[in-house]
Structure formats: structure tokens, C-alpha cells
Amino acid sequence: MSAWFEHSGPAPALIWVPPFRVIVSTSTKATRLRSLRESAAAHQRQLVEHALAEQHGNYAAAARALGMDRGNFHRLAKRLGLRV
Numbered sequence: 001m002s003a004w005f006e007h008s009g010p011a012p013a014l015i016w017v018p019p020f021r022v023i024v025s026t027s028t029k030a031t032r033l034r035s036l037r038e039s040a041a042a043h044q045r046q047l048v049e050h051a052l053a054e055q056h057g058n059y060a061a062a063a064r065a066l067g068m069d070r071g072n073f074h075r076l077a078k079r080l081g082l083r084v
Contacts, residue, residue: 045080
């Protein structure tokens with residue numbers, strides 16, 4: 001047993017959890033659900049934009065700052081619509 005997890009008593013039951021959804025509120029009246037894929041893309045877009053801003057638009061330096069290969073960073077930015 002790992003040092004970080006200790007459990008005494010009966011084994012926990014396995015339960016089914018429906019697909020993950022994030023509630024996004026754009027106003028007090030309008031709310032909608034975002035899928036995990038949409039949420040992940042939004043988070044990735046935020047990280048890439050921040051890295052590019054910190055590195056003054058230098059894609060190679062931004063890729064290094066995020067610990068990514070330069071080519072993968074370029075493809076990610078293109079997929080997120082951040083690169084023409």
C-alpha cells in the first residue's frame with residue numbers, strides 16, 4: 001500500500017459517473033454545458049496565449065517555456081486557431 005493512501009474498512013464501491021460537463025455562466029440568465037473537450041481546448045488556448053505573450057510572440061521560446069517540442073507547439077497553436 002502506498003504511503004499517500006491509507007484506507008481502513010470495506011472497499012469502496014465502484015460507481016458509474018456520467019460524462020464530465022462544466023457549467024459555464026456567460027450571464028446571470030444564460031448558462032450552458034461545455035464538454036471536457038471544449039474545456040480542455042479553452043485551457044490549452046489560455047496557456048498557449050499566455051506563453052506567447054510572455055515570450056513576445058516567439059513560438060520556439062514559448063514551446064520551451066511549456067516544455068513542448070517546437071513542432072508540436074506549432075501544431076497545437078494551429079489547431080487552436082492561434083496560428084495561420
